[in-house]
Amino acid sequence: MTYCVGLLLKAGMVLLSDTRTNAGVDNISVYRKMFLFEEPGERVIVILTAGSLSVTQTTIARLREAIEIGDEGSSVMHAHTMLQVAQIVGNTLAAVRVDIDEKMSTMNQGASASMIVAGQRRGGEMRLFLVYPEGNFIEATEDTPFLQIGEHKYGKPILDRVVHPETSLAEAEKAVLLSMDSTLRSNLSVGMPLDLCVIQRDSCRVDLHRRIEAGDPSFRAMSEAWSNALRDAFQTIAI
Template structure:
């Protein structure tokens, strides 16, 4: 399994994913789940994936091929809008899911995947989508400016409480890291290292990119401080 979270704020995007993939307790591996596409000055697109590797890797390979083919109608780096980008990825994800599922069904197995797509094209708004296995999608809004895929339930409470469209990028980075920390503590199927990408509004390029390893001192510090703050707050609350 995995955990990926994306925030769409007035100041920009903050995206975070883990890298653990497992097919049972004795078959754990590390795979990148964060992918970025850039045409600096024109557009920037980030994709995070969760679910069957056979599906997500095929989709990402087909997207790469389409971008390299000048005649392809599926090139997300040439799509006129971010809505069209989401439609292309949704259709491709649906097609690949159907292909893989047909093979898996013969062995009484199943496979599915979902994706978070964030990006901005020059002259257009920032948009954040969650694309489902069937190819349909939803979009982040001012009421709910974040989207999650994978093991999302453990990291959602802090986002519900602190994230608004006006949250600063600095606070947003802290929030997604604490959201991931809560997930790491509660679910063994999510694991280090982590990939974080920050895209400032109207930058049309990735502003910051960071790989967070298991021995990262900064991540360890905020994890410890968060635990201490929760314990202190708990002790201060009076019983009902």
């Protein structure tokens, strides 16, 4: 399983993913789930993936192939709007899922995946979408400025409480990391290392891309500080 989260704020976007792929207790691997497509100053697109690895890897491979061959109808780097980008990703994801389902139907098995698509093109608005396995999608709004895929329930409470459109990028970075920390503590199918991406509004480029390895001192210190703050708060609440 996995956990990925994206925040859409007035200052920009913050995205975070884990890298664990779990095919059983004795088969745990690390696979990247954050994919960047960038023409600095012109457009930036980030895709986060969760679900069947065969579906997500094939979908990303087809998206990259469309870019390489210059297919304007299915290349996210030629799309005129971020809405068209979401549509291209959704159509590609749905087609891959159908192909793989057909191959697995004889075993009465299926495979699915979901994706978060974020980005901006020069002259356009920053937009954030959650793409479902069927290819349809929803969009983040001011009322709901964050989207999650994978094991999202453990990391959602802190986002509900602290994230709003005016949240700064620094505070947003802290929020997603603490959201991930809560998930790591409660679900063994989510694991390090983590991939963090920050994009400032109208920069149309990746302003920060950082991999956080297991044992990272700053992440560990933040996790310990959060645990201590929760314990202290718990002790001060009267019943």
